[in-house]
Amino acid sequence: MPGPLAGIRIIEMGQLIAIPFSMKMLADMGAQVIRLESTGRLESYRSDSVYKNDISGEFWNKGANFYEQNRNKLGVTLDLSKPEGLAILRELVSVADIFSENFTPRVIKNFGLEYEDLKKIKPDIIMVSSTGYGFYGPWANYGATGPATEGAAGLAYQTGYAGSDSPMMSEIPYTDYTSGEHTVFAVMAALMHRLRTGEGQFVDISQTQATSATIPEILMDYSANKRSGPRMGNQDTVMSPHGCYQTQGEDRWITIAVATDEEWQSLCRVLKQDDWASDSRFADLLSRWQNRDELDELIGPVTSTWLSHDLMHALQNEGVAAGVVMDSKDLLFDPHLVERNFYEVVSHHESTGIPPLPYAGRPWKLSKTPAVDGMAAPLMGEHNTLILGDLLGKTAEEMAALEETGIIGYGPTTPRPVQRPPLEEQVRQGRMQRFETDFEEQVRRTFPA
Amino acid sequence: MDLTHHISGPYCTKLLADFGAEVLKVERPAGDPTRRTAPFLNDDVDSEKSLVFAYLNTNKQSVTLNLKTEKGIQVLKSLIEHTDVVVENFAPRVMASLGLDFESLQKINPSLVLTSISNFGQTGPYRDYKAADIIEYAMGGLMYISGGYDREPLKHAFNQAQFKAGTDGAAATLMAMYHQRLTGEGQHVDISIQEAVATGLRDVVNNFTYTGAVRRRQPNHSGDLSRLRASSDGHLIPNPGIGTGLNWGVMVDFMDLPELGDDKFNSPSARLVNAEELGQILDSYYLKQNKYERFYAAHEKRFIFGVVQSPEEVMADPQFEARSFFVDIDHPALGTLKYPGAPFEMSGTPWDVRTPAPSLGQHNQEIIGQRLGHTPEDLAQMRANEII
Numbered sequence: 001m002p003g004p005l006a007g008i009r010i011i012e013m014g015q016l017i018a019i020p021f022s023m024k025m026l027a028d029m030g031a032q033v034i035r036l037e038s039t040g041r042l043e044s045y046r047s048d049s050v051y052k053n054d055i056s057g058e059f060w061n062k063g064a065n066f067y068e069q070n071r072n073k074l075g076v077t078l079d080l081s082k083p084e085g086l087a088i089l090r091e092l093v094s095v096a097d098i099f100s101e102n103f104t105p106r107v108i109k110n111f112g113l114e115y116e117d118l119k120k121i122k123p124d125i126i127m128v129s130s131t132g133y134g135f136y137g138p139w140a141n142y143g144a145t146g147p148a149t150e151g152a153a154g155l156a157y158q159t160g161y162a163g164s165d166s167p168m169m170s171e172i173p174y175t176d177y178t179s180g181e182h183t184v185f186a187v188m189a190a191l192m193h194r195l196r197t198g199e200g201q202f203v204d205i206s207q208t209q210a211t212s213a214t215i216p217e218i219l220m221d222y223s224a225n226k227r228s229g230p231r232m233g234n235q236d237t238v239m240s241p242h243g244c245y246q247t248q249g250e251d252r253w254i255t256i257a258v259a260t261d262e263e264w265q266s267l268c269r270v271l272k273q274d275d276w277a278s279d280s281r282f283a284d285l286l287s288r289w290q291n292r293d294e295l296d297e298l299i300g301p302v303t304s305t306w307l308s309h310d311l312m313h314a315l316q317n318e319g320v321a322a323g324v325v326m327d328s329k330d331l332l333f334d335p336h337l338v339e340r341n342f343y344e345v346v347s348h349h350e351s352t353g354i355p356p357l358p359y360a361g362r363p364w365k366l367s368k369t370p371a372v373d374g375m376a377a378p379l380m381g382e383h384n385t386l387i388l389g390d391l392l393g394k395t396a397e398e399m400a401a402l403e404e405t406g407i408i409g410y411g412p413t414t415p416r417p418v419q420r421p422p423l424e425e426q427v428r429q430g431r432m433q434r435f436e437t438d439f440e441e442q443v444r445r446t447f448p449a
Numbered sequence: 450m451d452l453t454h455h456i457s458g459p460y461c462t463k464l465l466a467d468f469g470a471e472v473l474k475v476e477r478p479a480g481d482p483t484r485r486t487a488p489f490l491n492d493d494v495d496s497e498k499s500l501v502f503a504y505l506n507t508n509k510q511s512v513t514l515n516l517k518t519e520k521g522i523q524v525l526k527s528l529i530e531h532t533d534v535v536v537e538n539f540a541p542r543v544m545a546s547l548g549l550d551f552e553s554l555q556k557i558n559p560s561l562v563l564t565s566i567s568n569f570g571q572t573g574p575y576r577d578y579k580a581a582d583i584i585e586y587a588m589g590g591l592m593y594i595s596g597g598y599d600r601e602p603l604k605h606a607f608n609q610a611q612f613k614a615g616t617d618g619a620a621a622t623l624m625a626m627y628h629q630r631l632t633g634e635g636q637h638v639d640i641s642i643q644e645a646v647a648t649g650l651r652d653v654v655n656n657f658t659y660t661g662a663v664r665r666r667q668p669n670h671s672g673d674l675s676r677l678r679a680s681s682d683g684h685l686i687p688n689p690g691i692g693t694g695l696n697w698g699v700m701v702d703f704m705d706l707p708e709l710g711d712d713k714f715n716s717p718s719a720r721l722v723n724a725e726e727l728g729q730i731l732d733s734y735y736l737k738q739n740k741y742e743r744f745y746a747a748h749e750k751r752f753i754f755g756v757v758q759s760p761e762e763v764m765a766d767p768q769f770e771a772r773s774f775f776v777d778i779d780h781p782a783l784g785t786l787k788y789p790g791a792p793f794e795m796s797g798t799p800w801d802v803r804t805p806a807p808s809l810g811q812h813n814q815e816i817i818g819q820r821l822g823h824t825p826e827d828l829a830q831m832r833a834n835e836i837i
Contacts (some may be wrong), residue, residue, distance in 0.1 A: 004628040017651065029624055049652060051659050065653040083776030115796070126518045135796070137771035142748045147677075147686050148755020152761040156684075158606035167684055167757050168603055169677055171594050178609075178719070181616040182792050188623035189468050193798050195630055209774055212763060213792035214612035215458075222489040222502035222760035223787045225801060234583060234604055237487060244601045246590070251665060251667070253602055257581035266786030269525055316578045323584035325506070325602050328657040331590040331647060336575040342644055343654075363614065363645035365570070366620035367551075368636035371626050395787055414739070423662055430598060430668040439661030 003030020004369040008191070011089070012036065012073065013113075017146075017176035018130045018207060019102035020069040022183035026400065027072035028362055028371040032143035033322040034092065035378065035386055038080065039409035045069065046380070048418050052352045055417035058257060060380055063351050067377045068359060071346060076387045077380025077408045080111060085406045085407045089113070091392050094121050097194075098187060099289045100128040110378075124200040126190045130183055134206030146173025153211035158218050159306055160231035167231070179207035238285070239294035241267070241355065244325060245300045249309035251433055252326035256299070264288065264350045267320040271302050271312075305339055325431065331357065345447045346374040349382075355440065356449035381410040450528060450536045451509060454481040456608050457566045457642060458538035459505040460615030464536075464792070465622065467509035467800050473532075474509040475525065475817060477516070478835060479504075480809045490783050496809065497782035502786055503806045507778065511807035511836045512816045516547050520836045527548075527821055529557050532621055533629065538566040540577050551637040561635040562625040566618045570641035585610035589646020590653050594805065600669040614645040670718060671728025675759070678735035685740040686741035686755035687731075687747070703750055706734060813837050 006150035008031040014020040020035070025032040037043055047055075054062070079085040093099050093448045099118055108114060108129065115127045129135050129287070131379060132144020132303060147169045150156045154177075160168040194200055211251045212219060222228055229237075234255070236242035242257045258264050261284060268277035276282055276298065288295060308324040315322035324330060337343065343358035362371060388394045388408070402408045426432040436442070451462040451474040459474075459481070468473040474481070483505065484496040491498075515521040523531035529535060535554065537544060544550055544565070551563050568580035569588075570734075586592040586604040596603030618640045625638050656662045671677070674695070675688045686690065689700045701709045709715075713723045720727055735743075740756050758766060762824055764775060766789065776790040783805075791800035817823050817837065831837045 004624045035535050049655065051762070056563055064659045070653055088834040132769050134772050139766045139768035143751065143753035145688055145753055145755065147689065148753060151686050151755045151757035154758055154760055155605060156757050157759050161600065161603060168596065170605070172651045178613070181613060181620065185464055185616055185620040185623065186793050186795065188620055189798065190795065192623055195627065199797055201795055204794040206772065206793065209772070212774070213789050214609060214788060215607060216501050217488070217607040217761065218760050219789050220504050223763060224490045224500050225488065228760045232606065239581065244669060246601070255583045255587040257583055259538035295595050303495045306712065314736065319579065321579035321581050321584050323580065323586040323588040323594050326590050327593045332654045332657055335648065336569060336573045336692065340570055340573045342647065360650065360654060363617040363640055363648050365638055366621065366625055368634055396462060417657060423660060426662065433663040433665035435660060435662040439657055443658050
């Protein structure tokens, strides 16, 4: 299947998540994504979280996050600090539909790669820039991380345990994804416009702005009523019980959300708590909400005798919204996600020593134009010949000269692997919950190649 | 055609409407439940004064239709004949029970795109399971790694999972529409909110497939240089260059804390050994700082510090101001208020508010009357029969 975006060519000058994630989504749906990278400035995801923590050999072709974010892309190395490298980038833009990047505007301006520059090379080009705070404005050139923009957007401030004076940040670069999801939509909107009019345009993604657009509960309340509510932890403004409760085992939890009296009665029945069911403090939505702290105190000790999956199924079978707080392994082997083929098994180049592995797919399924078959992220420089030779018509001599002068390459100029501590040490430090030595066998059994 | 309610579906159609689509919101005669969801302007519990509803439904038209009646379904089907896309976020069994499954809709309009957003998708063992945002957070894998090391996992405030799925829904709808425009073919788009969360994780499933490790919430090591710190006026997120290389001397000068130049701290291994002492020094240092002063000073040195902004500070943010992010929208019941505006900017086809959120059934006359050719008597009859 070619996917709905077959025939679209994207040049990606991305790093880490925001742009690589969104371009992966488009690559999955059939776009040809040509990802540029530098041999001099190694993308950190290439050398982080490597397979089995083994940094020997070509470690830059073994990083988990690189494979996660760059599926279905073609990889070309290019030294943009040299004029010959920039000239090749311009040649690529001249045959592209979309150019996407997530560097600071300062870098893009220094390279002469602004929209106005690219439009001269390819009049209908769509250019997408994703930055922490937006391409123009007083903060435009401020570098940003996920946590920084989660803070700037107003999301972190409101997140935290009830009664706590500290906001709580996500432990992943959360806003990279929020903005990345909006980037996929933005690119599609630009493509629809181009289809109708033949016109390209410039798309300016601010990771902060995209995130602020998803918290109207906070910003509209402040705008209209000039107030901000207290941090509520896992509690809700209407529902109770609504929270995260302990279950049997080490660091195991379940979430429960009760919206109606009927669901409340079902919860009491499943948990065998007749006295709660008749307790006037919990008789209706409002009284349960007013007494929510007491209710939360009562529920934890009862749920802690259950296994989280058993309790989820028991409650859901009685019509109560409940969900296991899934850890890495629950999520990977979740029978629902597995049945929906959410994970996609991708084969890796044999030189990497990485067996075929499952990766998270997409949140959408299109009945007529499904995603293309998953191809692993490129080895460094894997598609130099295909793209520069076959597509741009460089001769073998020109290719050799490019390699000779370091414009292209097949590995980092200064290899600096990141050695993570042994797993035993990571568990001792509390960074990992546990590890299982037979993981390869477990993965192979559920996700055969 | 927008058959959605609550948040995920309305955010999907808001994105489409705010970038130019004509969106017809079909509500049950009692209205989208979000109309009755707080916060309200001045806490006035009035179905035209819900602030989240007003935000989510800009640029849409509202008609009411009782889809539990034959006539209601008939009117809906005549509208679908001239529609490019239907978006719905009912529980998966509902559309089929109304005779509105994809196959039936395709008979009315062969090139139709139907986008269905649901908790767990249209197939699979959890298909009919109930959920709320917290359930999706938990089952999407984001919750286990959020919160304090020795406390219960914690979700983000409010409805992030719903917004993720809404955004994904809008993107996937346009993918299907792109194909529709090229080939005339319609299709069914199935969006799972659980999967919307599970798609946006880093080092979770991969930790297991690459090393067999199960990640958990991280311990709060006081010596972590990029840890969130309290300042005199809130919180900031220092980042003295962890990923891209750290020049400790420059950092010590920047903070003007010569004691950190001591051998106890000036190498990564020394900082690890003396982490607790380092953490105490950093805590007391930052507590005396003004977060914006440090934020701006850090960026002068290209340290990528971040600042935690309160809603008040977000609305006064000079960067948002320069980009005109907050926009004034005049609404009949709410008056003129500032709303969060464009989630991103497009140079050729800018984000734009043409109309505020509609009142319930505001466009019944225009759409069901004029467009479908029902007479005022027909409309009166439909109203009497509680169809509109």
